[in-house]
Each structure stands twice: as C-alpha cells, then as structure tokens.
Amino acid sequence: xxxxxxxxxxxxxxxxxxxxxxxxxxxxxxxxxxxxxxxxxxxxxxxxxxxxxxxxxxxxxxxxxxxxxxxxxxxxxxxxxxxxxxxxxxxxxxxxxxxxxxxxxxxxxxxxxxxxxxxxxxxxxxxxxxxxxxxxxxxxxxxxxxxxxxxxxxxxxxxxxxxxxxxxx
Numbered sequence: 450x451x452x453x454x455x456x457x458x459x460x461x462x463x464x465x466x467x468x469x470x471x472x473x474x475x476x477x478x479x480x481x482x483x484x485x486x487x488x489x490x491x492x493x494x495x496x497x498x499x500x501x502x503x504x505x506x507x508x509x510x511x512x513x514x515x516x517x518x519x520x521x522x523x524x525x526x527x528x529x530x531x532x533x534x535x536x537x538x539x540x541x542x543x544x545x546x547x548x549x550x551x552x553x554x555x556x557x558x559x560x561x562x563x564x565x566x567x568x569x570x571x572x573x574x575x576x577x578x579x580x581x582x583x584x585x586x587x588x589x590x591x592x593x594x595x596x597x598x599x600x601x602x603x604x605x606x607x608x609x610x611x612x613x614x615x616x617x618x
Contacts, residue, residue: 487576489546494592496543497582501567501591505535508561514571516555521610537580537599544579544592551577554603554615571595573603573615 509531514523525531553570557580560566570581578600582591608614 488549490549491547491589493546494544494581494589496593497538497540497591499540501582502535502538502540504561505559505567506532509535509559509566510562511560513558513560514555515558516607517553519555519607519611523606533598534602537595537602539594539596542594544581544594547581547589547592548572548577548579553581571603573600575616 510526512525512531512534516522525534551572551574554573555571557569557571558565558567559569568583570583572579572581573595579592579594581589584590604615
C-alpha cells in the first residue's frame with residue numbers, strides 16, 4: 450500500500466527516457482545566467498567512489514524517493530529503471546563543496562535486498578543540481594552533479610504529478 454501512488458508513475462519512467470521530436474517538450478531546462486558568483490559552503494566533499502557506484506549498479510534492487518514538498522513518492526524496482534537512475538549521477542563531476550542557499554527537494558534511498566544502503570539528498574533548482582550521499586547522522590559522504598538526463602527526468606515526473614515544472618517562473 451505504501452507504494453501504490455508510485456505505481457501510476459512507473460510507466461511514465463519508461464516514457465520519459467524516450468526522445469521527443471518537439472523541442473519544447475523534453476528539452477533540457479538550462480539554468481538562467483548567474484548574476485553573481487556562486488558561493489560555496491562547508492568542507493570539501495569527495496565524489497562518489499567507483500567502488501560504491503559499481504556496487505549500486507551490480508546490487509541495487511530498489512530505489513525509493515520521498516519528496517519534501519510534493520504530494521507523492523516514487524519507487525523503482527525494475528533493473529532498467531534502477532540502472533537508468535544510477536546513471537543520473539555524473540560520476541565524472543564531483544561537486545566539491547555544497548552551493549550556499551541550496552536545499553534538497555527530497556531524499557533517495559538505494560536498497561540492496563531490502564536494506565537501505567545509501568541515503569542521498571537530491572538538490573534540484575535553477576542553480577543547484579546535484580546529489581549528496583549522507584551517513585546516518587546526515588553528514589555528507591560524497592557529492593556529485595546530476596546529469597542533464599536527471600534534470601529532465603525529475604522535471605517531467607514532477608510536472609506529470611503536479612502539473613507544474615520545477616522551473617516555472
């Protein structure tokens with residue numbers, strides 16, 4: 450029962466990965482030009498190690514999302530969807546330090562055989578597009594940017610569920 454609202458979104462996950470012929474639909478939402486320099490906060494955070502990424506790719510059996518201010522949850526249990534979702538982590542682009550003023554829109558839980566192995570804060574706004582893996586005390590372990598495909602995925606899922614884009618002005 451816990452994931453019943455998410456079942457409706459699962460077919461959308463397959464559709465989202467398809468390329469659209471209409472440039473206004475499915476177009477990557479680029480951030481507005483930044484008027485002032487980005488300010489960073491906190492200590493350096495390493496990028497996700499290859500061993501952790503490989504472990505997720507080879508062993509993750511379930512991904513669950515809880516969004517802080519949105520009226521739905523999202524879950525993925527099919528290998529292609531899980532692999533696509535893991536691919537949303539831009540392994541080659543660690544964030545270094547968090548961007549000042551950014552707040553997570555939700556938390557992603559990577560499960561392996563029923564056990565939550567990694568908690569990940571999802572940061573997504575006009576200028577904040579990254580993931581932060583956190584420990585049990587919510588201290589950052591790893592941080593990487595998300596791919597453009599991830600931005601498109603989240604925006605489309607949120608738009609389908611709420612009728613609003615994350616980037617509507």
